[in-house]
Amino acid sequence: MGRVKITQVRSIIKRPKTQKLAIQSLGLGKINRSVSLEYNDAIGGIIRKVQHLITVEEI
Template sequence: MARVKITQVRSIIKRPKTQKLAIQSLGLGKINRSVSLEYNDAVGGIIRKIQHLVTVEEI
């Protein structure tokens, strides 16, 4: 599977709890923080839920 770099670009202030939990589950939490994860269906679903808060690039 491919690896992806996920960077948080927007704040989670005034966001629903499910979106806050999704950000936490990826290991993010502050703007401009990045993580590198192995892409799979679970990670893809989380990314789709918070796609307006993050940027994703393939490594």
């Protein structure tokens, strides 16, 4: 897949600790913050865990 742009679109307030840690591991933490990461299986698993809080675009 290559690189993906991940943008946080929803808050992590009142979310389980595992979801908060997943957002932090992606390098996010505030709404509308974006990061560009190389897609691999580990990143894919984190994305699936918090897919309701983020948007993912292929670069």
